[in-house]
Amino acid sequence: MDTSLICPRFESAISILSQRWTGLIIYQLLSGPQRFSQLTEAIGISGRLLSERLKNLEASGLVTRTVYPETPVRIEYCLTEKGIALKPVMDEIQSWSQTWVEPIETK
Numbered sequence: 001m002d003t004s005l006i007c008p009r010f011e012s013a014i015s016i017l018s019q020r021w022t023g024l025i026i027y028q029l030l031s032g033p034q035r036f037s038q039l040t041e042a043i044g045i046s047g048r049l050l051s052e053r054l055k056n057l058e059a060s061g062l063v064t065r066t067v068y069p070e071t072p073v074r075i076e077y078c079l080t081e082k083g084i085a086l087k088p089v090m091d092e093i094q095s096w097s098q099t100w101v102e103p104i105e106t107k
Contacts, residue, residue: 016060021045021053026083027090029063033078062086 017023024043028034034042040050054077057063062083068074079086 016056016062019053019056021049022057023090023093025050025053025057026062026079026086027094029077029079029083030087030090033066033076035074035076039077057083 017026021043024045025039028039028042036047036050036054039045039054040047043050045053054063054065058065061080063077064080066076066078068076
């Protein structure tokens with residue numbers, strides 16, 4: 001394929017979404033704000049990698065981090081308007097995967 005025909009915005013979007021675990025993080029946050037430990041447990045990702053991905057998503061404007069001045073400090077992550085706009089895309093990927101992707105067998 002002639003790469004000059006690929007839209008730079010499309011390429012940037014795919015670059016963001018194609019990072020490992022990013023799609024699962026976004027999908028998980030579609031259900032609402034969550035704490036770091038909730039995300040770690042739900043996705044099964046290491047804390048170090050989750051922290052890195054969340055920072056990337058914050059920098060991309062898809063996720064916001066809210067610190068609540070409580071004792072102990074409570075931090076929640078949620079999707080921004082830009083992140084929530086991915087819901088139809090994530091729903092379509094979910095639908096497509098149900099039709100076309102075989103489940104991975106775990107041993």
